[in-house]
Amino acid sequence: MGWWSKDIMGGDIPLDFEDLLYGLAKVEKFPEDVDGNTIGMADIPVKSLTHEVINAYIAYIEKDKYEKEIGYQVLGVMMMKIGAPISKELKAKIIEAAQLDEWAMADTDRAFIMGQFIGILSAYEGTPIEIKSKGLFETMAEKLNEGIVLFDDSDLTKQMKKLSNKKIK
Helix, strand or coil: EEEEECCCCCHHHHHHHHHHHHHHHHHCCCEECCCCCCCCCCCCCEHHHEEHHHHHHHHHHHCCCCCCCHHHHHHHHHHHHCCCCCHHHHHHHHHHCCCCCCCHHHHHHHHHHHHHHHHHHCCCCCCCCCCCCCCCHHHHHHHHHHHCCCCCHHHHHHHHHHHHCCCCC
């Protein structure tokens, strides 16, 4: 899918990094109840973000030449979301990652978001903070409300129109 918003968590790459952190912390991202129904997205418990988990995550993102900055930004969002302590050294790396964000260097909206993120992170002292991010469907709904055509009249769209016009028995 790529990116659907300019927010830190507004794309596939940040969600992949989020999944990596859940996996390393051994936390089920979408737990189910006894009937097998998803009960919503779980937070990673602070106690699950051990030094070993954070170091393994950092080791992984340090190998990524292209998306390392995004990886650090995601770590900052995830840690602030749950109120996890962030060392001065790690906070400095996350801030540097936001300052080096290539997209922000070319886009004023993204630069504004990075500036807000840096300000929030700089003041962060361990109290949980939710960093808002638009989801894919929220972004699509906004575009549709603005009258923006998301899909052209391709064969796939034609097939979808045919299916939507069929009566369900």
